[in-house]
Amino acid sequence: MRFRRGCFVALGASVLCASVFLFASPSVASGKATLAAGEQVIKVGETAQFAITSSADTSEDLNAWCEVTTSGRASLTFDGDHYIPLSEPSVGDVVSFAPNETRRYELVGSVEANRGDAYVAFAFTGVPSAMCFPGQQCDGAAAGAQDVKVVCANN
Numbered sequence: 001m002r003f004r005r006g007c008f009v010a011l012g013a014s015v016l017c018a019s020v021f022l023f024a025s026p027s028v029a030s031g032k033a034t035l036a037a038g039e040q041v042i043k044v045g046e047t048a049q050f051a052i053t054s055s056a057d058t059s060e061d062l063n064a065w066c067e068v069t070t071s072g073r074a075s076l077t078f079d080g081d082h083y084i085p086l087s088e089p090s091v092g093d094v095v096s097f098a099p100n101e102t103r104r105y106e107l108v109g110s111v112e113a114n115r116g117d118a119y120v121a122f123a124f125t126g127v128p129s130a131m132c133f134p135g136q137q138c139d140g141a142a143a144g145a146q147d148v149k150v151v152c153a154n155n
Contacts, residue, residue, distance in 0.1 A: 031054070031055055031058070031060040031061070032060055032061055032062075032063070033052050033053065033054035033055075033060040033061065033062040033110075033111040033118070034052070034053045034054075034062075034064075034154055035050050035051075035052055035062065035064040035107070035120070035152055035153070035154050036050050036051040036052070036053070036152075037050075037152060037153040037154060038050065038151070038152065039149065039150070039151045040149070040150050041147050041148070041149050041150075042122075042124045042147060042148055042150065043124065043146065043147050043148075044124050044125075044126055044127070045124065045125075046123075046124055047079070047121050047122065047123040047124070048121060048122045048123075048124075048148075048150035049079075049119050049120075049121040050066070050119060050120055050121065050152045051118070051119050052082070052083065052111050052118035052119055052120065053116075053118075054082075054111040054113075054114065054118055055113055056113055056114065056115060056116070057113055058113050059084075059110045059111060059112055059113060060110065060111050061109075061110060061111075062083065062107060062108070062109050062110065062111050063107075063108055063154065063155045064106075064107045064152060064153065064154045064155060065104055065105060065106050065107060065152065065153060065155060066104070066105050066107060066120070066122070066150060066151065066152040067102060067103070067104045067105075067150070067151045067152075068095075068097070068102070068103050068105070068122060068148060068149070068150050069101070069102040069148070069149045069150075069151075070097040070098075070099070070100070070101055070102075070145040070148050070149075071099065071100060071145050071146060071147070072099045072100075072127070072143050072144045072145035072146065073096070073097065073098065073099055073127050073128050073143050073144050073145060074096070074097045074124060074126075074127060074128075074144070074145040074148050075094055075095070075096050075097075075124075075125050075126050075127065075128050076094070076095050076097070076122045076123060076124055076125060076148065077092070077093070077094050077095075077122070077123045077125050078090070078091060078092070078093045078094075078095065078120070078121070078122060079091060079092070079120070079121040079122070079123055080118075080119060080120040080121065081114075081117060081118055081119055082111050082112040082114040082117065082118035082119075083107075083109055083110075083111055083112075083118060083119075083120050084109050084110045084111070084112065085107070085108070085109040086108045086109045086110070087105070087106050087107065087108040087109065088105065089105060094125065096128050097145070097148075099143050099145075106155075107120060107152075120152075122148070122150050124145075124147075124148050127144030127145065
């Protein structure tokens with residue numbers, strides 16, 4: 001038997017060596033971040049923002065959800081600071097909704113170490129306009145949402 005860089009070199013020793021290195025290395029996300037749960041109703045130009053409580057020293061895992069409900073057509077932009085998504089939507093994504101639609105988003109990701117300013121948000125940026133050809137009846141603006149309800153909570 002020989003030693004090599006602190007690892008045992010023998011049949012199956014590479015597994016032992018690998019596990020020693022895994023336990024010795026620091027975790028990417030060590031704790032659990034929490035989302036400020038709640039419900040917000042927003043109009044065009046407004047943002048539903050939810051604060052995230054997490055560590056100032058290290059990254060932490062976030063496992064939460066948000067549900068968006070519209071009464072008409074709507075476009076929302078997903079935003080966030082210090083949130084690194086591992087699920088959809090990504091920060092900057094614009095999501096279009098049909099009338100009377102509800103979607104649930106699982107927010108799975110990491111929250112970087114921060115000074116208490118981490119958040120996720122949905123901004124109601126407008127009503128998508130319908131593409132109409134001359135002579136067609138078009139109800140794009142009439143079918144637009146007056147407001148959007150966003151509900152978020154932790155899993």
